[in-house]
Amino acid sequence: MSDLPDxxxxxxxDNPNRAHHDMGGVSKFLCEPIDTAAHAxxxxxxxxxxxxxxxxxxxVMGVDELRRGIEAIPESEYHKLSYYQRWIxxxxxxxxxQGVITAExxxxxxx
Numbered sequence: 001m002s003d004l005p006d007x008x009x010x011x012x013x014d015n016p017n018r019a020h021h022d023m024g025g026v027s028k029f030l031c032e033p034i035d036t037a038a039h040a041x042x043x044x045x046x047x048x049x050x051x052x053x054x055x056x057x058x059x060v061m062g063v064d065e066l067r068r069g070i071e072a073i074p075e076s077e078y079h080k081l082s083y084y085q086r087w088i089x090x091x092x093x094x095x096x097x098q099g100v101i102t103a104e105x106x107x108x109x110x111x
Contacts, residue, residue, distance in 0.1 A: 042084075069089070
């Protein structure tokens, strides 16, 4: 007998170990078509990617921290954000936790 889960279609909540961002095989998302066409990045997308690249080059934040930060976004917010919005949310949260920036500095920069 295998310890592997049944290969059938999964439903959200079927596996208590499944995180909300782990959508593979969840029937709710199987019916949604995937846009596989090439698309241009927006200016925002390019800027976020550049910020992540600079933080990585400076040794401030790597892709593992980026991924963990994305996975830590609460489900109620996660599905409302675009791909690069999740990145910038993770980057911001990581910089705040590491003390690279303060909440006050962030608020002032956003004004």
